[in-house]
Amino acid sequence: MADEAATSIWMQPETHERSGPGRRPGYSREQITRAAVRIADAEGVEAATMRRIAGELGTGAMSLYRYVPRRDDLFDLMIDLAMSEIELPDGPSGDWRGDLTLLARQVRATGLRHPWLIALLTSRPTLGPHLLRVHEFALGAFDGTGLDIDDVTGFVGMLDDYVHSAIRRELGWLEEARRTGLDPERWKRDYMGPYVRQVVESGAFPLFNRSVLDSRTAHLAPEERFRHGLDRILDAIAALVPSLRPR
């Protein structure tokens, strides 16, 4: 068909499980995706090239195209494989705040374990099965609250936006610490990168300066900081909906 490229990878299932004639496949989407994830975890997505992945599997680059239409589709598969690691209860517990906190922590852990995940997720709006599963759980947390579906979608969006941007921020610190060779502890205390220092010293942006210099949460451990921000989001949701306020 001509519009193969226009439709998502989730509509083109693996050809496996066929019983006709022809040589048996020696690899699988999952195997290829796992190799790609392994490389991306260790050396970044840009290192997960077709040749490199194939090399990892001991084959040639073009063999991969029997399993994946385009490299971009492999990104979708990688995202979904990473999302599959998020472990959640089968259904909501009735404690919306507890459920969303659990979810946020799982996403954070997975995002830090696969530093490319959030960047890919943001750049390509994909809807793989595991992403849908996780999203469904998030929506389900508001079950029984009598909220409008648009409100629920909005709240889940707020939460997702926070979690993703917090992870990006955290990864940014790690990256900078790695590049400058400073350990995160020292870095957190008195380092800010030469450019930010220059901006601060120029005094041109006084409120920005305060946000850098007078911050109290900046000295917290990353998990603590994440939790603070998360609590703010959940507080905001609770504040908007009388029925959600703890009695």
Place this chain on the structure above:
Amino acid sequence: MADEAATSIWMQPETHERSGPGRRPGYSREQITRAAVRIADAEGVEAATMRRIAGELGTGAMSLYRYVPRRDDLFDLMIDLAMSEIELPDGPSGDWRGDLTLLARQVRATGLRHPWLIALLTSRPTLGPHLLRVHEFALGAFDGTGLDIDDVTGFVGMLDDYVHSAIRRELGWLEEARRTGLDPERWKRDYMGPYVRQVVESGAFPLFNRSVLDSRTAHLAPEERFRHGLDRILDAIAALVPSLRPR
């Protein structure tokens, strides 16, 4: 110097305004950046290659490297050029809600005018002068409210996260409408893309289904929808801070 690559472009000012010997430069960073923005607006960032930009200027690709260290730095320059289009009052008006609404609308307009902007901004945390200016205005909106600087930073982050993700969503619709060739009006009414339709029909994710099928805001004009979401964020902030509630 060896660590040129490690430091930001904002620390390497253009060599201009020199009075020594040597051939005069025939181009400028701004000129090059404008050409890159023009191409990216019309054909996407991936079309703004060094050769293509140079072609636009009637020169060779390598000439650009006299003005910009690496292509990535050009992205930072493009971001800042786009941000420079955001027009804001000199200082806060005292009406925090009005100021932030104005800001959000400006950012949305600019993000839609330059469909690559938010994607670049998200993928590379850059701090060019105009971004700092805009950020400072956002922080300033809370001047005089007596809020902790960490709270202010948190609220501005919430707002930014919402605005960015709303713009991404909106651009996604436009993109899909363009690709499928359907006009956005029809699309909005009854189209959802073959894959989403399949997911919906599978019935595997009932809450996701409701969010797609039973949504009321989905039928609003994009600006209206943006405004609704924005109001929710501002309501949330107001709900968290007693002193911000309208009397």
Place this chain on the structure above:
DNA sequence: AACCATTCAGGTACCATGTACGCAAATGGA
């Protein structure tokens, strides 16, 4: 058992891209 349509493996090749290097041209001070 022989044959054949079908499917996979993967090499070769092409094109696009970022950019290192080098040299010629331009420029203004000595």
Place this chain on the structure above:
DNA sequence: TCCATTTGCGTACATGGTACCTGAATGGTT
């Protein structure tokens, strides 16, 4: 007039995605 300095830019290379093609494997059919 000469020369150190700076720009303009062609050439060249490494790396990447992927179209195409040949050959090998496989299982149903005759």
